[in-house]
Amino acid sequence: MDTANSTANKIKRFLIDNTITLCLVLLVVIIICIEPRFFSFNVLRDVLLQNSTKLIMACGMMFVLISGGVDLAAGRILGLAAVVTASLGQNFDYTRRFYPDMPDIPIIIPFLAALMVCTLFGLANGVIIAKFSIPPFIVTLGTQVIAWGVNLLYFDLPPNSSQPIGGVKGSITYMGSGLLFGKIPVIILIALVVTVVVWFILKKLRFGRNVYAVGGNAEAANVSGIKVSNTLIGVYAIAGLLYGLAGFLECARTGGATSAYGLNYEFDAIASCVVGGVSNTGGIGTVPGMIVGVMIFGIINYGLTFIGVNPYWQQIIKGVIIIAAVGFDIRKNLRRK
Amino acid sequence: MSSENGYILEMNNITKRFPGVLALDKVTLKVKPGTVHALMGENGAGKSTLMKCLFGIYVRDEGDVILDGQAVNFSGTLDAIQHGIAMIHQELHPEPHLTVMENVWLGRLPKKGLVVDYGKMFRDTKELLERLKLSMDPKALVKTLSVSQIQAIEIAKAVSFNAKVIIMDEPTSSLTEDEVEHLFEIIRDLRSKGVAVIYISHKMEEIKQISDQVSIMRDGQMIGTWESSELTTDMIISKMVGRDLSNRFPPKSNTPGEVYMKVEHFTSIHDRSFQDVSFELRKGEILGLGGLVGAQRTELMEAVFGLRRLKSGKLYINGQEKKITSSSDAMDNGMALLTEDRKGSGIFPILGVGENTYIAVYKRLAKFLGYINLKKCVQLAQESIKRLSIKTPSIKTPISSLSGGNQQKVLFARWLLTEPDILLLDEPTRGIDVGAKYEIYSIIADLAAQGKCIIMISSEMPELIGMADRIMVMCEGKKAGELEGDAINEEEIMRLATKFMV
Numbered sequence: 001m002d003t004a005n006s007t008a009n010k011i012k013r014f015l016i017d018n019t020i021t022l023c024l025v026l027l028v029v030i031i032i033c034i035e036p037r038f039f040s041f042n043v044l045r046d047v048l049l050q051n052s053t054k055l056i057m058a059c060g061m062m063f064v065l066i067s068g069g070v071d072l073a074a075g076r077i078l079g080l081a082a083v084v085t086a087s088l089g090q091n092f093d094y095t096r097r098f099y100p101d102m103p104d105i106p107i108i109i110p111f112l113a114a115l116m117v118c119t120l121f122g123l124a125n126g127v128i129i130a131k132f133s134i135p136p137f138i139v140t141l142g143t144q145v146i147a148w149g150v151n152l153l154y155f156d157l158p159p160n161s162s163q164p165i166g167g168v169k170g171s172i173t174y175m176g177s178g179l180l181f182g183k184i185p186v187i188i189l190i191a192l193v194v195t196v197v198v199w200f201i202l203k204k205l206r207f208g209r210n211v212y213a214v215g216g217n218a219e220a221a222n223v224s225g226i227k228v229s230n231t232l233i234g235v236y237a238i239a240g241l242l243y244g245l246a247g248f249l250e251c252a253r254t255g256g257a258t259s260a261y262g263l264n265y266e267f268d269a270i271a272s273c274v275v276g277g278v279s280n281t282g283g284i285g286t287v288p289g290m291i292v293g294v295m296i297f298g299i300i301n302y303g304l305t306f307i308g309v310n311p312y313w314q315q316i317i318k319g320v321i322i323i324a325a326v327g328f329d330i331r332k333n334l335r336r337k
Numbered sequence: 338m339s340s341e342n343g344y345i346l347e348m349n350n351i352t353k354r355f356p357g358v359l360a361l362d363k364v365t366l367k368v369k370p371g372t373v374h375a376l377m378g379e380n381g382a383g384k385s386t387l388m389k390c391l392f393g394i395y396v397r398d399e400g401d402v403i404l405d406g407q408a409v410n411f412s413g414t415l416d417a418i419q420h421g422i423a424m425i426h427q428e429l430h431p432e433p434h435l436t437v438m439e440n441v442w443l444g445r446l447p448k449k450g451l452v453v454d455y456g457k458m459f460r461d462t463k464e465l466l467e468r469l470k471l472s473m474d475p476k477a478l479v480k481t482l483s484v485s486q487i488q489a490i491e492i493a494k495a496v497s498f499n500a501k502v503i504i505m506d507e508p509t510s511s512l513t514e515d516e517v518e519h520l521f522e523i524i525r526d527l528r529s530k531g532v533a534v535i536y537i538s539h540k541m542e543e544i545k546q547i548s549d550q551v552s553i554m555r556d557g558q559m560i561g562t563w564e565s566s567e568l569t570t571d572m573i574i575s576k577m578v579g580r581d582l583s584n585r586f587p588p589k590s591n592t593p594g595e596v597y598m599k600v601e602h603f604t605s606i607h608d609r610s611f612q613d614v615s616f617e618l619r620k621g622e623i624l625g626l627g628g629l630v631g632a633q634r635t636e637l638m639e640a641v642f643g644l645r646r647l648k649s650g651k652l653y654i655n656g657q658e659k660k661i662t663s664s665s666d667a668m669d670n671g672m673a674l675l676t677e678d679r680k681g682s683g684i685f686p687i688l689g690v691g692e693n694t695y696i697a698v699y700k701r702l703a704k705f706l707g708y709i710n711l712k713k714c715v716q717l718a719q720e721s722i723k724r725l726s727i728k729t730p731s732i733k734t735p736i737s738s739l740s741g742g743n744q745q746k747v748l749f750a751r752w753l754l755t756e757p758d759i760l761l762l763d764e765p766t767r768g769i770d771v772g773a774k775y776e777i778y779s780i781i782a783d784l785a786a787q788g789k790c791i792i793m794i795s796s797e798m799p800e801l802i803g804m805a806d807r808i809m810v811m812c813e814g815k816k817a818g819e820l821e822g823d824a825i826n827e828e829e830i831m832r833l834a835t836k837f838m839v
Contacts, residue, residue: 204709205708206708209696217681217682217685220681220684222644223644223674224664225697225700226665
């Protein structure tokens with residue numbers, strides 16, 4: 001009797017703890033039932049390819065959310081990185097170069113430039129939030145607009161004058177759309193490596209554990225010898241770095257950039273995280289959960305189009321999922337108290 | 338106005354139990370109209386609980402409340418207010434960005450059709466303020482007013498509800514002398530209009546000045562009610578504290594050694610906080626830190642731990658001067674701080690018991706790049722759980738699902754893993770049931786026997802007397818004195834704790 005009961009409880013517990021993952025599986029199964037061709041290596045590859053930059057972006061957002069903050073500047077910082085990459089990474093013989101007189105430079109320069117600009121933005125976010133105690137929502141709302149302004153000014157420099165930047169070098173686009181062994185997209189591998197590194201930082205390093213502590217109870221973290229300010233600054237700087245990488249890859253994937261890149265990407269990242277069980281009030285979140293969150297939206301985008309669902313309906317479905325998932329999570333935690 | 342037996346309010350045999358604690362034990366309180374009735378007792382004697390039972394914040398388990406001859410049973414504060422009982426809390430929570438008149442009528446703004454009738458509100462407020470002889474502009478923003486004026490608004494609000502009984506919980510704790518005098522004028526005026534005031538305070542002089550009757554509580558029981566004129570300060574104190582202290586504390590085997598930490602002239606950057614406090618702490622000693630709520634003991638301990646800023650003051654550990662400006666500095670110097678506010682600054686509620694235990698030793702355990710060996714951490718947590726006999730289903734259980742006593746033991750475990758020499762314990766047994774208290778006392782006694790230096794803040798006098806080798810008492814941010822050996826007794830502590838009060 002007792003064992004039966006506890007087995008039933010265990011199953012119940014398992015279902016409650018893994019609802020979102022089960023939803024993802026269910027979604028895939030339903031799509032495959034309607035359209036069996038969905039079950040293929042190519043589909044999986046396409047879905048992962050489309051969502052690689054989103055995954056990296058969500059990794060950055062995850063740090064911020066776990067620390068108890070939010071980052072509204074993420075999308076525009078990514079956009080800036082894409083434009084910086086494109087402007088410095090064009091083919092030497094391309095006709096409409098951003099810097100017509102620039103010598104042929106190695107691609108490490110646009111790469112580092114994009115990462116540096118974004119890390120600086122992240123660092124600025126962190127310092128303002130930590131040292132002046134201004135709410136992250138407000139600070140990043142401000143830097144979002146600033147990052148866009150900087151992007152527009154840069155993008156408008158003559159002779160480019162706000163024209164889309166193209167002609168990006170093959171060595172850069174290889175990272176965005178190239179295949180390893182003729183099969184596996186490089187960008188997916190990059191995203192996977194980033195995800196593993198982020199998992200390692202959050203799970204195994206002191207810094208990562210401190211992020212959870214600060215998000216869980218900043219007061220208690222302060223008393224326990226954790227340098228809360230430094231932790232927050234680190235969080236936003238790492239987030240900036242990851243948006244920079246995502247921006248670089250976004251440029252590499254599309255072979256160019258405009259100042260419109262990255263618009264509203266932060267909302268996708270936040271949605272993926274919270275659906276994946278990352279708490280928007282801080283202290284909770286796992287990398288596997290976040291991956292499931294990203295994949296849910298990826299499958300909805302790709303899969304529902306695949307089976308011919310009106311894309312406008314997809315938006316409504318996404319919205320419902322966001323609210324339902326978070327609502328469920330909150331109820332789950334309430335019951336545990 | 339009053340019922341036939343002459344009381345406006347009768348609380349008969351009120352009993353209130355919390356899990357593991359009998360908070361009120363058949364308490365009876367009778368208040369006559371047109372009197373000021375002082376309610377006294379130590380922290381934790383049950384005054385607030387009694388008032389909360391009256392006010393509908395807590396549901397009483399037994400007993401009746403009779404207001405104006407009728408048995409009443411309030412469902413909540415609003416219900417109580419509408420029946421003519423008002424409470425002026427120690428901590429005021431006005432709406433700072435609204436005007437005086439809006440604060441008075443909040444929740445029942447006069448309306449003309451759908452819109453708020455500001456004209457009527459202004460006239461009513463003006464009349465009300467005049468009746469209480471308060472010179473305030475009804476249209477002034479509350480954030481521009483002083484604490485005493487805000488308090489006066491609360492009183493005006495109570496009067497506007499035609500309150501028959503007004504409870505004032507330590508109303509003078511943040512007032513200046515002049516403001517106190519003005520408050521007393523208002524109280525005398527209310528009294529002359531037949532209002533009964535239940536006045537909670539620790540300040541003996543005030544009680545003698547303003548009250549007609551005094552009721553004294555101790556350990557959840559009502560000791561009795563007397564006419565103020567019959568009582569002397571000493572009589573009040575001895576009635577508040579008299580009780581026996583047998584077997585509530587573990588035997589102690591520590592022997593204080595040489596001086597290990599010295600604090601000199603600690604003065605806060607805030608004028609109302611601690612001023613010029615000096616003391617010494619010996620190895621293997623438990624130094625009790627006594628005083629009433631608001632004596633700035635917590636603030637002093639947080640300053641020692643580097644969490645609050647000093648205007649001046651020096652700290653010596655083992656003869657060397659130390660500059661401690663952050664908690665990690667303090668931890669580097671072998672200190673640990675168990676905070677008073679377990680929920681607010683102690684536990685990480687959503688993290689597991691394990692992580693709550695080893696979170697403060699990451700610094701010590703971290704290797705290259707800050708890599709932490711989680712296996713080692715888990716092992717440390719499991720050892721701690723065993724050693725302090727913490728009752729938890731697993732180390733992954735969220736700490737918030739543990740009882741208060743077990744949470745506190747986890748926090749002890751957290752700090753013990755940092756291997757501290759000096760432990761600052763701020764109300765270590767607050768909100769813990771009696772059995773768990775004894776376990777905490779045993780842990781403290783053990784630590785002292787191992788030669789650790791311990792400072793223990795406590796508002797419970799028996800606890801101080803039962804545990805401490807020496808007691809330092811603070812009053813209004815200043816050191817009021819130290820007691821040692823035979824000089825330690827409750828009367829003496831109480832005398833020191835109120836030493837600088839007017």
